[in-house]
Amino acid sequence: MTECEKGVFTIKLKGTEILMKILHEEGVDTIFGFPGGAVLDIYDQLVKTDIRHILVRHEQGAIHAADGYARASGRVGVCLVTSGPGATNTVTGIASAYMDSVPIVVFTGQVNTRLIGNDAFQEVDIVGITRPCTKHNYLVKNIGELANVVKEAFHIARSGRPGPVLVDLPKDVMQSFADYKPIGEVRLKSYQPTYEPNIKQLERLVGLIKKAERPLIFAGGGIILSGASKELLQFAKKIHAPVTASLMGLGAFPASDPLWLGMIGMHGTYCANMSTSECDLLIGIGVRFDDRVTGKVSTFASKAKIVHIDIDPTSIGKNITVHTPIVGDCRITLQMLNSMLEKEGLKGSKNPHKAWLDKIAGWKAAKPLSYEQKDIIKPQFVVEKIYELTKGKAIITTEVGQNQMWAAQFYKFDEPNSFITSGGLGCMGFGFPAAIGAQVACPDKIVIDIAGDGSIQMNIQEMATAVQFNIPVKIAILNNRFLGMVRQWQELFYNRCYACTDMDHAPDFVKLAEAYGAVGLRATRPDEVVPVLKKGFTVKKPVIMDFLVEREEGVYPMVPSGADITEMLLV
Amino acid sequence: MNNNNNEIQKKTTLSLLVKNEPGVLARIAGLFSGRGFNIESLCVAETNERNVSRVTLVTNGDRNILEQIKKQLNKLIDVIKVLDFTGTPFVQRELALIKVQAKPEYRAEILRMVDIFRSRIIDVSSEHYTVEVTGDEAKIVAFLELLKPFGIKEIARTGAIALGREKK
Numbered sequence: 001m002t003e004c005e006k007g008v009f010t011i012k013l014k015g016t017e018i019l020m021k022i023l024h025e026e027g028v029d030t031i032f033g034f035p036g037g038a039v040l041d042i043y044d045q046l047v048k049t050d051i052r053h054i055l056v057r058h059e060q061g062a063i064h065a066a067d068g069y070a071r072a073s074g075r076v077g078v079c080l081v082t083s084g085p086g087a088t089n090t091v092t093g094i095a096s097a098y099m100d101s102v103p104i105v106v107f108t109g110q111v112n113t114r115l116i117g118n119d120a121f122q123e124v125d126i127v128g129i130t131r132p133c134t135k136h137n138y139l140v141k142n143i144g145e146l147a148n149v150v151k152e153a154f155h156i157a158r159s160g161r162p163g164p165v166l167v168d169l170p171k172d173v174m175q176s177f178a179d180y181k182p183i184g185e186v187r188l189k190s191y192q193p194t195y196e197p198n199i200k201q202l203e204r205l206v207g208l209i210k211k212a213e214r215p216l217i218f219a220g221g222g223i224i225l226s227g228a229s230k231e232l233l234q235f236a237k238k239i240h241a242p243v244t245a246s247l248m249g250l251g252a253f254p255a256s257d258p259l260w261l262g263m264i265g266m267h268g269t270y271c272a273n274m275s276t277s278e279c280d281l282l283i284g285i286g287v288r289f290d291d292r293v294t295g296k297v298s299t300f301a302s303k304a305k306i307v308h309i310d311i312d313p314t315s316i317g318k319n320i321t322v323h324t325p326i327v328g329d330c331r332i333t334l335q336m337l338n339s340m341l342e343k344e345g346l347k348g349s350k351n352p353h354k355a356w357l358d359k360i361a362g363w364k365a366a367k368p369l370s371y372e373q374k375d376i377i378k379p380q381f382v383v384e385k386i387y388e389l390t391k392g393k394a395i396i397t398t399e400v401g402q403n404q405m406w407a408a409q410f411y412k413f414d415e416p417n418s419f420i421t422s423g424g425l426g427c428m429g430f431g432f433p434a435a436i437g438a439q440v441a442c443p444d445k446i447v448i449d450i451a452g453d454g455s456i457q458m459n460i461q462e463m464a465t466a467v468q469f470n471i472p473v474k475i476a477i478l479n480n481r482f483l484g485m486v487r488q489w490q491e492l493f494y495n496r497c498y499a500c501t502d503m504d505h506a507p508d509f510v511k512l513a514e515a516y517g518a519v520g521l522r523a524t525r526p527d528e529v530v531p532v533l534k535k536g537f538t539v540k541k542p543v544i545m546d547f548l549v550e551r552e553e554g555v556y557p558m559v560p561s562g563a564d565i566t567e568m569l570l571v
Numbered sequence: 572m573n574n575n576n577n578e579i580q581k582k583t584t585l586s587l588l589v590k591n592e593p594g595v596l597a598r599i600a601g602l603f604s605g606r607g608f609n610i611e612s613l614c615v616a617e618t619n620e621r622n623v624s625r626v627t628l629v630t631n632g633d634r635n636i637l638e639q640i641k642k643q644l645n646k647l648i649d650v651i652k653v654l655d656f657t658g659t660p661f662v663q664r665e666l667a668l669i670k671v672q673a674k675p676e677y678r679a680e681i682l683r684m685v686d687i688f689r690s691r692i693i694d695v696s697s698e699h700y701t702v703e704v705t706g707d708e709a710k711i712v713a714f715l716e717l718l719k720p721f722g723i724k725e726i727a728r729t730g731a732i733a734l735g736r737e738k739k
Contacts, residue, residue, distance in 0.1 A: 131598055132605045136648040139593075156648060190590060190651040314642040317635065 010181045015143050015174035016045035019107075022150045023051060025182070028078050030054060030069060030440055032062040036082020037122060038109025041174045046080075054440060054469055057461040059086050061433040063093025064459070066104045068437030071420045072395055072445075074227070076103045076158050077437065083109040084122030087168075088129065092427055094164045095133040099424025100248060101225055103162035105153045106134075110170040113141055127168050135163030140170065143178040148186075155186040160193030161312040162225055193311060197328030197336065204324050205283070205307050206340050212281035214356040215241040218264060221248030221423070222286015222310055222330045224416040229253065231334035232285065238341050240353045241283070242360055244272040246293055247408055248423040249286070255412035256392075261360065262369070265293040266559045267405045270367035273557070273565040275360055276301050284308045286330040288315040290424070295565040309333050367557075367570060369409050377526050379403070379478040379549045382533075383410035386448060386476060389533050394446045395420065395438045399431040399455030401485035403478050405555040407450040429458025435473040436466055446474065446537060453479040453506050463516035466542035474536050475544045477509055480551045488554045492569070513544035522546040578633035582611065584663060584733050587626040587644060588652040591617060595649045599626060602647065608632065608640050612665075612730025623651065627732045660736040666705045666729045668693070669715065672722035673700040681721060688714050699724060707731075 013021070019042065023031075030052045035043045046053060056062040059081045066077030081090055087108040097104050111120040127139045136156050138149045146169075153165040209215060223232050229252050236243050236259050243253045244264040253260055262269030264276055276282065282304040287293070289308075294300040297320060305323040308316045309330060316325045326333060351357070371380040383406050386394070396411055397420040398404040404421055413419050420438055422430035435449040449456075456477055466473055478484075483501040490498050513520030519539050523532040529547065536543040557568035589595045596615060603610050611629040618625050630640060637655075644653045656663075673681055673695075681700060685692055690704035704714050708731065715723070 127594065128597065131594070131601050188648065191648045312646070314639065314646050318639060 010179040012177045013180040014045075014177050015146055015169075016041050018143075018147050018178065018180050019150060019169070019174070020045055020049050020051075021180065022147060023078070024049070026076070026154045028076075031078045031080050032056055032065040032069070032437065033080035034059050034062055034082065034086060036086045036109060038083035038111060038171050039080060039086075039107075039169070041171065042080065042107070042109070042169070052440075054436070054465065056433070056465050058459065059089035060093055060429065061436070061459050061462040061465065063090040063097070063104070063106065064430050064433035065437035065440070065462075066106075067093060067097050067102050067430075068397060068420050068434030069441045070102050070104055070437075071434075072417055072438035073441035074417060075441075076105055076154055078105050078107070080107045081109070082122065083111055083126075084124045086122075087124055087126040091129060091133065092425075093430075094130055094166065096422045096425040096427040096430060097164040098133045098135065100422065101162050101221060102164065103157040104164040105157050106164060106166045108166060108168050110139065110168045112172040113170045114172070116170065126166065130166050133164075134166050137166040137168070139168040140173050143173050143176045146173065146178070147180060147183055151183050151186050152188065155188070156191065160191070161222075194313075194327045195311070195329040195332050197309070197326045197333045199336075201324060201326045202333070202336055202340060205326065205337065206344060208281055208305055208307065208324065209239050209341070210344070213353065214279045215239060215281040215283065215353065216275050216279035216304070217241045217243045218276070218282055218284045218287055219243055219245040219249040219252045220285065220287030221246065221252075223249060223252035224286075226286065226311070226330040227416070228286070228331035228334050229416045231331055231338060233257070234338050235334050235341075238338060240351050240357070242275060242357065244268070244275065246287055246290065246423070247421060250408055250419045251413035251416045252286075254414040256414055261364070263408055265565065266295070266561070267409065267555050267557065268559075268565070269369060269409075270557055270568060270570065271360060271363040273559070273568060274363045277303070277564070277566045278359070279304045282306045284310075285334070286310060289319040291319070294319060295559050295563055295567075299564045370571060371553075373526055375526070376550045377523060377529060377547055379406050379480070379547070379553055380410050381526065382476060382478060382529055382547050382549065383407055383450060385529050385533055386450070387411045389530070389537060390446055390448070394418070394448050395435075395442060397421065397431040397435040397438060397447065397449045399449070399451045399458075400426045400428045401452050401455060401483065402480075402488065402553075402555050403450050403452040403455070403484070405485070406478065409555075411450075428455035430455075432456060432459050432473070432475060433462050435475070436462060436471050439471045439473050448474045448476060451475050451477045452484055453477050453481060453509075454483040454503050456509075457506070460512070463513065463518055463542065463544075467517045471542060472540050473542055475542075476533075476536075477544065477546050478549050479506070479509070479546050480549050480553065481506060482551060484553075485555070487552070488558075491552070491554070492558070493560070509544050509546040513542075518542040518544060520544050520546070522548070524548045578635070580631050580633060581637065581657075582629060582631045583637055584656045584661070584731060585628045585630060585641065585644070586654040586656065586733055587628065587650055588618070589624050589626055590649040590651065591622045591624040592649060595624070596626070598647050598649060599628070599644065602643055603630075606639075606643065608636065614730040614732050627730065629731050654735070656733055656735060661733050662736060663707055663731050663733040664705050665708055665711055665731050666703065667711050667715070668727045669702045669704065669718060669723060670725040671700050671702060671718045672698060672724060674698065677721055681718070684714070684717055690714065
């Protein structure tokens with residue numbers, strides 16, 4: 001450590017150098033970005049460091065890739081774009097990351113401070129635009145605050161309920177010089193997330209658990225974000241409670257475990273939705289009771305006392321009336337609960353809820369997820385084969401719509417951070433760039449984007465990125481030549497009037513892959529599915545696999561919007 | 572919350588201590604508009620502490636909405652503290668400047684009212700008085716009602732500001 005690093009004396013550094021120093025301190029190894037006028041100085045400095053820069057083809061690709069990187073690795077994703085259009089192109093991805101609580105720091109260039117407010121070339125008030133869809137954001141107006149702001153940005157992004165933080169960097173600030181002294185740990189008077197739950201509330205929960213005859217655990221993305229999967233498994237085993245999860249919670253609990261019920265909600269399993277309606281104790285952990293989960297709020301889990309554990313107090317009591325609220329980090333809370341249960345002697349020796357679990361087994365057997373594979377490839381069949389061939393060890397990203405729901409239903413996720421999807425915002429075009437980010441974070445894993453023919457075209461330009469950096473992601477297009485989920489709603493609720501959802505005019509995806517220098521494969525018959533997948537998975541290159549599937553296949557079960565979650569349309 | 576729509580709407584005064592930084596007010600206002608909460612009045616000024624401002628905000632909603640408003644405000648990184656004066660003794664004041672027509676024959680009458688309401692005349696012209704009055708909302712409304720017959724030309728009003736009472 002030099003004298004300077006010890007903070008004994010300071011040195012003068014350029015803004016861009018200060019930025020790089022702090023990125024280094026924060027352990028940033030990869031940046032997803034796209035250069036432009038306002039960030040020329042930053043790029044000039046960036047290439048002199050050992051940070052890897054992945055040049056995307058559209059800024060939306062950069063932000064989704066940073067999202068995928070963050071979710072696959074558990075670290076903060078970093079994105080760097082220029083001012084104006086560069087900045088606005090990231091907004092969709094920022095909103096998606098905000099809804100799904102993904103830690104990302106977005107650096108945007110900004111025009112010179114003296115030009116701000118003048119409608120200068122490529123000027124936009126990105127701090128104003130992103131205020132409602134970031135956890136926090138900053139405009140660095142003078143070089144003196146740069147180091148602090150960047151440190152704070154990383155701290156805020158990763159702590160508490162994680163989320164995206166945007167830092168707007170005017171060009172002249174980055175060009176100027178300032179004294180630099182390393183900053184220690186960041187402490188913010190006005191931001192202190194509650195990690196440790198209130199012990200009285202935990203005791204109440206233990207009391208409820210002891211009395212419960214039909215307990216159910218509802219796990220969400222918070223389990224994955226806080227790394228609480230192991231603790232969740234112990235908890236479920238201790239109290240003999242079955243487990244369901246939100247879309248964001250898939251992978252938080254092993255899908256191969258007998259206590260697993262499948263996903264809850266609009267496209268949840270029959271068994272999970274029936275269990276939710278019949279349970280007498282619902283323990284929501286790291287969830288936010290989104291409308292796609294609850295359906296009709298007034299009848300949701302109406303026989304149950306609802307306990308809600310979450311680190312974000314605003315999530316609690318927002319959509320659902322809660323009997324016992326517990327504010328705290330999922331992992332710490334579950335650790336404390338497990339040791340309290342240990343003391344209570346609930347060691348999980350005998351099964352106190354046999355009748356309840358038997359009833360659930362009945363629901364499981366009565367209406368499992370199903371489809372019938374005949375002459376034309378069924379999309380569910382493709383997902384099941386992907387699962388079988390990867391033995392559940394892949395990282396799966398999805399686009400949005402039917403492809404997303406089939407992936408959620410038919411791939412059995414055993415591990416956290418293995419399912420990456422735009423859950424809250426439901427952002428088409430997410431899956432492919434997110435897969436690129438995930439593959440960069442986990443080069444040894446097989447990363448597959450389960451896509452639709454509609455959404456893949458929203459960020460298809462990133463094929464060039466994948467080829468340039470040799471990022472061997474696999475894209476499996478469930479190609480039904482429809483905007484499938486919208487078509488399904490039109491079929492069910494709009495009298496089969498398929499308004500503007502027919503996507504019959506699509507590119508030849510095989511030739512498209514080849515045009516980018518990637519590999520293109522196609523399966524038109526069921527017996528071609530496995531050979532195509534096998535070949536796609538062995539090629540060490542980006543691959544598009546085009547599966548021509550049944551055009552009007554639907555996602556079932558389906559709870560119509562606003563209905564009680566037991567009112568499921570089955571196949 | 573959806574299942575509690577019938578609950579009574581309650582007016583509440585919140586006092587926020589916030590970092591005195593650009594954009595703080597936009598964050599607060601944006602939170603209210605974005606989530607469909609109401610702002611009845613809003614006052615912002617610096618406090619005796621460096622870099623800390625106080626925002627006094629009058630809002631309304633049922634119990635759950637007020638709870639959500641407070642939580643959401645607390646979640647903002649620049650908000651240091653959220654105080655809800657409901658159920659605690661506090662003092663609250665508003666200020667109004669009222670430009671009222673003051674024809675010679677009514678001048679004495681207006682002056683009497685100004686006196687009764689412990690307000691002050693801060694500008695005089697041949698035809699008008701500008702009156703400064705402070706008090707709670709009810710007092711200001713009452714005063715305006717009384718001045719109305721003389722002809723009110725213009726009004727400028729602040730929102731409420733408030734502080735908790737110290738223990739006696």
